[in-house]
Amino acid sequence: MDSQVLKDDQKITVAQKLRLRRSLMAVGAGFANSLVITIAWQFGYVFVSGELLFAYLAVSSIGYALFPWLILTKKNLNFSDPSMTSFQIGWQLIMILVCMYAAPGIRELLIVNFLLILLFSVFRYHPKQLPFVAAFLLSSYLLVILAQLMWSSAPIHWQYEVVTSLVFVLGLIGVSLLGVEISSLRVALKRRNEHLALLTAKNEQLAVTDDLTGLYNRRHLMRILRRQKSLSDRGGYQFSIGFIDLDFFKQVNDTYGHAAGDAALVAVAKEINRTLRDVDYVARIGGEEFVVVLSQTDYAEALRIAERLRADIAQLKIDLGEGQPTIALTASLGVATYRLTETLNDLIHRGDSAAYAAKSCGRNCIVGEKELPETEQYKNPLASSKLEDPDLVFPAIVD
Numbered sequence: 001m002d003s004q005v006l007k008d009d010q011k012i013t014v015a016q017k018l019r020l021r022r023s024l025m026a027v028g029a030g031f032a033n034s035l036v037i038t039i040a041w042q043f044g045y046v047f048v049s050g051e052l053l054f055a056y057l058a059v060s061s062i063g064y065a066l067f068p069w070l071i072l073t074k075k076n077l078n079f080s081d082p083s084m085t086s087f088q089i090g091w092q093l094i095m096i097l098v099c100m101y102a103a104p105g106i107r108e109l110l111i112v113n114f115l116l117i118l119l120f121s122v123f124r125y126h127p128k129q130l131p132f133v134a135a136f137l138l139s140s141y142l143l144v145i146l147a148q149l150m151w152s153s154a155p156i157h158w159q160y161e162v163v164t165s166l167v168f169v170l171g172l173i174g175v176s177l178l179g180v181e182i183s184s185l186r187v188a189l190k191r192r193n194e195h196l197a198l199l200t201a202k203n204e205q206l207a208v209t210d211d212l213t214g215l216y217n218r219r220h221l222m223r224i225l226r227r228q229k230s231l232s233d234r235g236g237y238q239f240s241i242g243f244i245d246l247d248f249f250k251q252v253n254d255t256y257g258h259a260a261g262d263a264a265l266v267a268v269a270k271e272i273n274r275t276l277r278d279v280d281y282v283a284r285i286g287g288e289e290f291v292v293v294l295s296q297t298d299y300a301e302a303l304r305i306a307e308r309l310r311a312d313i314a315q316l317k318i319d320l321g322e323g324q325p326t327i328a329l330t331a332s333l334g335v336a337t338y339r340l341t342e343t344l345n346d347l348i349h350r351g352d353s354a355a356y357a358a359k360s361c362g363r364n365c366i367v368g369e370k371e372l373p374e375t376e377q378y379k380n381p382l383a384s385s386k387l388e389d390p391d392l393v394f395p396a397i398v399d
């Protein structure tokens, strides 16, 4: 599976766990509220029949249970807000308002629930939205008083209501301010976490790549080789490696400077990357030395790929930068194929020796391990003659 998809899946699972925990907290709060109302009803504070109380408890429980169920069945993921914050808050609010209306004697005590709702909102809403939530809660409370005035026989004591409402407002202001504080802490924490995640990703990237070319580095190459070896040791899988060593690279540095040499290395790295198949890997293991790992590739196929790489590098026109000429470079390549259960050192040694042999046989050519020590078979016939004359072997200026 694609690693990005895997990461996204993990993120969703973590978010779902958090949502479930919060909705279960709401279930707990709802259960506690139901218990309080039942006790209050026993003591005669709730003016409803036993049937109505039972109906209230049943509806309230179903409503509260609905949210964890939606999360467990992942149906919430289809909603624009999978946390269902507004719905959960709305449901809690309705249940409390019903209780307040039915139990005017303990109405002011139930205000505590409003403060809890506001605290819950802190974790979901932007700090700027909190005053609106607070205003909404206060209006709901005033509406209950109005409803009682209109439809209930319970007496309203205005002075007491004013004092209670003022205490309520102070409570709302206090919780809102606390909420703003908590929110800014959360935002700061989130930013820091994002920054840390970015730094970690960068570090991971740096740990596996070569600074100059962006190719894999030697350490990561060994990791790739170990993975290929274990695949191969299980049977039915072959892989090969190719050592690529640029020819007469020292002269690029000596003639055009180190920066031009760097530009040439970057250009060749790009070309190797372009030529390789998606399933292959390439690393820069030293100055002008690269290693390609050819997945699912037998010896004959590896030689063909190596020949393609050699030809592509030789045809490449390398722009050395402003004020510098465009040059061409060649490379010598050694090819080796993994033999079951051998050590990676043995494989690397054969690949390296083959590349060394390619140098000896005239450069700009490939040598396969089976040609060792006879190195003539994959030799580029033009190359050895070039070697005789230093002017000819020097990276040619093509523009």
Ligand SMILES: Nc1nc2c(ncn2[C@@H]2O[C@H](COP(=O)(O)OP(=O)(O)OP(=O)(O)O)[C@@H](O)[C@H]2O)c(=O)[nH]1
Residues within 6 Å of the ligand: 212, 245, 246, 247, 248, 249, 250, 251, 253, 257, 258, 259, 260, 261, 262, 263, 265, 286, 287, 288, 359, 363
């Ligand atoms: N610009 C640049 N040059 C590097 C870097 N790393 C190594 N080199 C140079 O690469 C050159 C390698 O030279 P040699 O090992 O003599 O090999 P060569 O000149 O390519 O000769 P053959 O391999 O025998 O064809 C040296 O001059 C190093 O200084 C690098 O990161 N950037």
